[in-house]
Amino acid sequence: MNRTHATPLIGLAALGFVGGFLLEYGLEAYGRPLLVPPLTMPFTLLVVAAIVVGVAIPIRRAVTGKRNARIDPFRATRIVVLAKASSLVGALLTGASLGAVMYFTTRPVLPAIGSMWLAIASCVGAAVLTTAGLIAEHLCTLPKDEDDDAPGSPRDS
Secondary structure, eight states: OOOOOHHHHHHHHHHHHHHHHHHHHHHHHTTOOOOOOOTHHHHHHHHHHHHHHHHHHHHHHHHHTSSOOOOOHHHHHHHHHHHHHHHHHHHHHHHHHHHHHHHHHHSSSOOOHHHHHHHHHHHHHHHHHHHHHHHHHHHTOOOOOGGGGOTTOTTTO
16 A cells, blocks of 8 residues: 555645535525534544554554564554545545635624634644544554565566
8 A cells, every 4th residue: 555645635635625615605605504613523533633643553663673562464454544544534624624714714704703713623633633644654654675676576577
């Protein structure tokens, strides 16, 4: 599995930004109340970020030799997939929260200050989730073997 590059993260953040902005715009156009993130969203994102990094740390300790336990390859794969998914979802939510904040600030009448702070806090929580996913993905990488670039390897053919 390849490491997460910046391109999908930027693309998902841009997609989320446009989606968040247009969602707020559409809700207001139809006379519906604006979508304000709940108070628990930023805290939940921070807890998930801590869990993602927390489950990746034992893998890193086993890879670096600080722990003599055997790594279950299926568990390690699941943790890497969780880390990658966390970074992608975090980028999407960061963009969506930024889109909502941008919509709130472009209105002639600003919403309640609590709505603005909740959207900003959700944006920060989502950015922390993205960062935690990238860190956890880094913690689960294996060191390069000596025979990875050996002559006659499948990459040479």
